[in-house]
Amino acid sequence: MSLFRKMALIIAAISVVILSGCSGQEYNMREGVTEISREVYSLHMIAIWVCVAIGIITFGAMFYSMVAHRKSKHPNPAKFSHSTTVEIIWTVIPFIILIALSIPAVSLLIKMEDASDSELSVMVKGYQWKWEYKYIDGDDNLGNDVSFFSNLDQASRDQASNSGKWFSGTEITDDNYLLEVDNPLVIPVDTKVRFLVTAEDVIHSFWVPDFSVKKDAIPGFINEVWTKVDEPGVYRGVCAELCGKxxxxxxxxxxxxxxxxxxxxxxxxxxxxxxxxxxxxRTMSQLMAEGEVAYNKYCSSCHMPNGEGNGPFPSLVGTEMVTGEGSIGEHIDVVLNGVPGTAMQAFGNQLTEAEIAAIITYERNAWDNDTGDKVQPQEIHDIKNGGGE
Known part of the structure; x- marks a missing residue:
């Protein structure tokens, strides 16, 4: 067996071993649970093996040349400068490979972008740092019959807080740590679902690996993507855009x-x-209990669990807006309508009247603020609907 063939076989064997070890989902792209995701996976694997073949040929030729034509064996170098035939070959073959790969790739991209004939549409809107889902009827009218926000679940928040947000060495025991929510998006199996993806504040990215779905959520724009899932189950994804702290x-x-x-x-x-x-x-104790839960879910990431704020996020402990006499109206207005030009969002359409009332009551009576002020859901409802001051 020639030296070139021996080296080529060694490189091929090493490549197969490495790829075989990385063929599991822990290291490789997921095959997924949709027709599109399986086609993406197949095309990905074809491209990988093409790269392996190119690598074997390229490195095989390189190592063969280094060994077979070393100076100690051939002290007198060859006199030729180039080969037109070789140059044509190494130009034409890569061109053919690129065309051969681009045809199925373009066909798949066109298929991925075709959201026509969808049976269900869902508006997906990104916020710092949550998702909103609105189900749209068959006439494409944006209705509010079914809409809700999806936040990180409290167990993950508690574990992040107890572990000092990753750096204290505390063991993470939850298999779905930072991958669980309070209200999941629910869709039917074997149904073509169209997602209309946008954002309220900054650029986010809606990504579910098992569906091969990834689409940027950009304020002021609506991007379209779709999926049709073959198997019931729970599938997890993340925001794939660095959207804030x-x-x-x-x-x-x-x-x-x-x-x-x-x-x-x-x-x-x-x-x-x-x-x-x-x-x-609600009684004061009910408002405080509900307010603590709601505050930790929606407010603590910016204002801290102890209310003392962090950087650009102001403290809520002993400040004029929270504890000042007669400041309750301003406090309600800030929570409902936000503060333009700052990171303070308008929560009037994000939270229920009960949640807003509980949060404001909690903030005005927690951390030794002790104002004794109490806000009821009906008061928030009246203000939101123009019936209050």
């Missing part, structure tokens, strides 16, 4: 249900929307 705290969870279960879930959500907001009066 809590970028890693806005995961995506998609629950794919059989159609009968999805229809029952959707009917339940519609009934909840038709029932209207919960405006029942």
């Amino acid at each position: 809590d970028h890693g705290f806005m995961p995506i969870v998609v629950k794919v249900l059989p159609k009968e279960e999805y229809n029952a879930w959707y009917a339940e959500k519609v009934a909840e929307a038709e029932a209207g907001p919960d405006l029942n009066e």
